[in-house]
Structures are given as structure tokens and as C-alpha cells.
Amino acid sequence: MNEPNRMHAIVIGGSMTGLLVGRVLANHFGKVTIVERDQFPPEPSFRKGVPQARHIHVLLVRGQQILNELLPGLDEALANAGAPTVDWGMESINIPGGVRLPRFESEMITRTCSRNLLEWHVRQRVANFDNITMRENCRVNGLLFDSTKKRVTGVRVYPDNEADDDKGSVETWEADLVIDASGRNSQTPKWIQEHGYKPPQETIINSFLGYATRWYKVPEDFQADWKAILISGRPPDNPRYGGIYPIENNQWIVTLAGMGGIYPPTDDQEAFLEYTRQLASPLIYQALSKAEPITSIHGYRNTANRWRHYEKLDRWPNDFIVMGDAFCSFNPAYGQGMTVSALSAMALDKHLSTYARVKSQKMQKVLASTSKNVWRLATGEDLRWPTTEANTDELGLTTRLSHRYVEKARLVYQRNPDAARVFFEIAHLIRPPTQLFHPVLLGGVIQDSLLGLIGKETETSQLTVSEF
Numbered sequence: 310m311n312e313p314n315r316m317h318a319i320v321i322g323g324s325m326t327g328l329l330v331g332r333v334l335a336n337h338f339g340k341v342t343i344v345e346r347d348q349f350p351p352e353p354s355f356r357k358g359v360p361q362a363r364h365i366h367v368l369l370v371r372g373q374q375i376l377n378e379l380l381p382g383l384d385e386a387l388a389n390a391g392a393p394t395v396d397w398g399m400e401s402i403n404i405p406g407g408v409r410l411p412r413f414e415s416e417m418i419t420r421t422c423s424r425n426l427l428e429w430h431v432r433q434r435v436a437n438f439d440n441i442t443m444r445e446n447c448r449v450n451g452l453l454f455d456s457t458k459k460r461v462t463g464v465r466v467y468p469d470n471e472a473d474d475d476k477g478s479v480e481t482w483e484a485d486l487v488i489d490a491s492g493r494n495s496q497t498p499k500w501i502q503e504h505g506y507k508p509p510q511e512t513i514i515n516s517f518l519g520y521a522t523r524w525y526k527v528p529e530d531f532q533a534d535w536k537a538i539l540i541s542g543r544p545p546d547n548p549r550y551g552g553i554y555p556i557e558n559n560q561w562i563v564t565l566a567g568m569g570g571i572y573p574p575t576d577d578q579e580a581f582l583e584y585t586r587q588l589a590s591p592l593i594y595q596a597l598s599k600a601e602p603i604t605s606i607h608g609y610r611n612t613a614n615r616w617r618h619y620e621k622l623d624r625w626p627n628d629f630i631v632m633g634d635a636f637c638s639f640n641p642a643y644g645q646g647m648t649v650s651a652l653s654a655m656a657l658d659k660h661l662s663t664y665a666r667v668k669s670q671k672m673q674k675v676l677a678s679t680s681k682n683v684w685r686l687a688t689g690e691d692l693r694w695p696t697t698e699a700n701t702d703e704l705g706l707t708t709r710l711s712h713r714y715v716e717k718a719r720l721v722y723q724r725n726p727d728a729a730r731v732f733f734e735i736a737h738l739i740r741p742p743t744q745l746f747h748p749v750l751l752g753g754v755i756q757d758s759l760l761g762l763i764g765k766e767t768e769t770s771q772l773t774v775s776e777f
């Protein structure tokens with residue numbers, strides 16, 4: 310029997326955050342309704358509410374651990390659907406900033422698949438919970454408040470969203486808790502203003518990163534000592550990124566990207582291939598020259614880091630929480646979004662186990678601290694580019710000093726497999742960013758600095774990718 314204030318929870322948005330949040334709410338509420346504007350496809354395929362699904366979607370090790378814990382059987386289902394695995398230490402080629410990382414023994418193995426396949430299998434498992442209902446084709450267009458305007462009591466919904474134009478009948482659905490998980494274009498700032506609340510202050514750090522993605526069939530006779538390749542640019546000279554990511558059914562997703570408005574071409578297949586020649590390594594170009602494209606090229610440019618500071622508002626309604634990209638979204642190049650969704654869902658689960666009554670404002674602060682480290686990693690890297698624009702003075706002395714340290718640490722992990730492992734574990738969110746000062750990295754940086762002082766540069770700091 311559920312507490313009277315835990316009868317019904319509504320989640321706005323049925324993408325990765327909405328599904329994972331719905332899954333943990335099922336532990337605590339009598340009934341959970343996930344409201345999604347799209348009609349869910351009957352099989353793993355593209356839907357318009359998640360336009361980013363065409364592009365590489367790396368699920369970091371930390372995210373995979375949580376998904377497997379929340380949804381037993383998920384990994385097996387993905388494997389049965391033909392999704393391969395990648396051991397990021399031994400089976401991937403990583404070229405951050407123009408120099409290839411050494412291989413290292415690791416337990417960092419993830420199942421790699423398209424975003425469509427992952428979301429579909431997550432959704433099947435979430436839908437299996439008896440107390441979770443999915444309402445597709447339903448668009449929320451406002452919040453309901455009580456007469457004191459102190460608490461959210463439900464949502465206003467267009468139950469037949471086909472027109473997408475606020476025509477037709479509108480319904481009101483009551484709930485004891487409402488979660489907004491409607492993504493980057495969340496309307497919460499507008500919805501709370503309609504009820505006398507201030508909109509949140511926003512921090513936006515935009516590196517003007519653009520994506521272009523095409524899927525390929527892996528050539529039948531293809532043989533290589535790698536399964537995935539990730540090449541990143543180096544500020545300020547080479548803004549070009551590229552990746553090959555193996556997915557189900559022997560396919561590759563190939564995503565090219567450019568910082569600072571150097572966008573990869575989306576309309577010309579020759580130019581797409583030509584862009585791969587300008588990456589810091591010829592490996593992607595070489596692999597693609599034998600592979601057959603199976604889709605057209607799709608672009609994506611809405612990639613700014615954006616934090617809506619709900620945690621800083623003096624006044625915040627009870628029984629309402631904003632989560633996932635609707636609250637804080639990151640430059641996707643670092644592959645963190647879905648893992649932050651998973652970490653946030655776990656934080657909500659803990660909150661609901663601790664407090665009999667949801668403390669919305671406190672939860673909003675918890676979410677801020679869950680996102681803070683990831684935000685620092687993503688924006689710290691973006692702010693290294695002179696073309697990045699920020700609406701805040703994040704480029705203070707500490708940031709500049711940390712950039713200098715990170716640049717020196719890069720030289721260490723580019724030559725030392727133990728340091729490469731630490732770096733990767735930070736990137737996969739299984740170690741906190743403070744581990745950039747792990748003795749293996751800090752020791753290397755100090756050693757390099759001392760050698761620099763006596764005029765002897767460390768050898769590998771001179772290497773370029775062509776020497777591997």
C-alpha cells in the first residue's frame with residue numbers, strides 16, 4: 310500500500326531520462342505515467358523526438374553499470390540483437406589531440422549499439438513494470454498548480470498530439486509528483502513563469518560543434534586490430550573530430566565533427582570523405598574507402614552546454630523536479646548525457662528512499678551536484694578553444710591553470726599505459742575528475758616539468774600520430 314502522497318507520478322518525456330526516472334519511480338509510487346509526444350516505433354528505429362539518435366551514442370562504463378543494475382537482462386537482449394562489445398583499453402584506437410594513446414589492460418568493456426536499439430530495449434523493459442503506463446502521442450503543454458501556487462498538482466496534456474498545434478481537446482492529469490524530462494527544448498521556464506515563478510538563470514557555453522553522420526556496412530573481409538576509433542581535435546589548430554563506432558548487424562556509425570563552426574559537410578559524399586583526410590590520423594579515411602554507405606549524411610548542430618540553474622531559484626514549487634537534458638545538457642562529444650541521466654535517476658531513487666515527502670528544491674540541488682563534475686569536464690575542454698563563447702566568466706585563472714595542467718597531463722597519458730587507464734576511467738565517469746591529480750599523472754607532469762627546466766624534453770611529447 311503506497312503512502313497517500315505516493316499514489317501517482319507523471320514523467321514528461323519518454324526518452325532516456327524519462328524511461329530511467331520512470332523505472333526508479335516504480336519503486337516508490339503506486340502508479341507511474343510516462344507521457345511522450347511521439348508515437349513509439351514498433352521496432353528499433355528513428356523517431357523525431359530524438360533527432361540525435363542518428364549519431365554515435367557511446368554509453369560510458371558507469372552508465373552501462375547502472376542500466377544493467379536497473380534493468381536486468383538488458384545486456385543479454387542487446388547481445389542477442391547483434392550488438393558487439395568494445396574493450397576500450399585493448400580494442401579501440403584513441404587519438405586525443407593528435408597523438409595516439411598506448412593500449413592498456415582494462416576491464417572497461419561496453420556493449421556498443423545504435424541509440425535506437427538501446428532506447429528500444431530499455432523501453433521494453435520499463436514497459437514491463439505493472440505500475441508503469443506509457444502514454445504515447447500525448448504532448449504536455451503546461452503545469453497544474455494548487456490554489457496557493459506552492460505545489461504542482463499535475464499537467465495539461467493534448468492527448469492526441471498528431472497536429473502538434475495546440476488544437477483539439479486538452480485534458481488535465483493529476484499527480485503527486487511531476488518530473489520534466491522533456492530534453493533540451495523543455496518549456497519549464499515558460500510554464501513556471503505562467504504561475505508567477507522566475508525563470509532560471511542559464512549558463513551557456515557553446516563551442517559551435519557540428520556533427521555529420523553516416524552509417525556504413527562493415528566490409529565482409531574487414532580485418533583490423535581495432536573495433537572503434539576516436540580522433541579528437543587539438544586547440545587551436547585542428548578542430549576536426551571523427552569516430553567509427555561498431556553497432557548491431559555488422560554496421561559502423563561514422564560521425565565527423567568540427568569545433569568553432571568548422572562543420573563537416575552534410576550534402577556531399579565526396580566532401581564527407583575528404584573531411585576524414587584532414588583528421589589527425591588517416592585511419593578513418595582508410596577504413597571508409599572500402600566500406601559501403603547505407604544511409605545518407607545527417608547533420609546536428611544544437612550542441613551547446615546549457616545549464617538551467619533551477620537549484621539557485623529562491624522559490625521553487627513542491628512536487629516538481631526537472632531532470633536530464635531539460636535541466637543540464639552537455640556538448641555531446643564527450644558522450645556523457647545518458648550516463649548523467651542514469652546517475653540522476655539513482656540520485657532520485659535515494660532521495661525517495663530517504664524522505665517520506667519529496668523535497669523538490671533539495672532534489673534540484675542534488676541534481677546540480679550530480680552534474681557539476683561532468684559539466685566541468687565538458688566545458689573545461691570546450692573552453693580550451695578560442696572560438697568557444699560563454700555567457701559567463703568561466704575562463705578565470707583557475708580554468709586557465711587547469712588547462713595548462715591538462716595539456717601537460719595529456720603528454721603523460723599519451724606515453725604511459727597506466728596513466729592512459731586513469732584518464733579513460735575519468736572519461737567513463739568511474740573515477741572523479743579530481744583523479745586528474747592521480748600520482749601516475751601528477752608524477753609524470755612534475756617529471757616533465759623538471760626535465761623541461763634542465764632543457765631535456767620527454768621523448769614522446771615530440772611524437773605525432775604518423776610515427777605510430
Ligand SMILES: Cc1cc2nc3c(=O)[nH]c(=O)nc-3n(C[C@H](O)[C@H](O)[C@H](O)COP(=O)(O)OP(=O)(O)OC[C@H]3O[C@@H](n4cnc5c(N)ncnc54)[C@H](O)[C@@H]3O)c2cc1C
Nearest residue numbers: 322324326346358361366367449492633634641644646647
Ligand atoms: C548529437 C548528439 C550526440 C549525443 N551523443 C551522446 C553519446 O555519445 N552518449 C551519451 O550518453 N549521450 C549522448 N547525447 C546526449 C543524449 O542524447 C541525451 O543526454 C539523452 O538522450 C538524455 O536526454 P533526455 O532524455 O533528457 O532528453 P531527450 O533525449 O531530448 O528526450 C526528450 C523526450 O521528451 C519528449 N518530449 C519533448 N517535449 C515533450 C512534451 N511537451 N510532452 C511530451 N513529451 C515531450 C521528446 O519527444 C523526447 O522523447 C548526444 C546528444 C546529441 C545531441
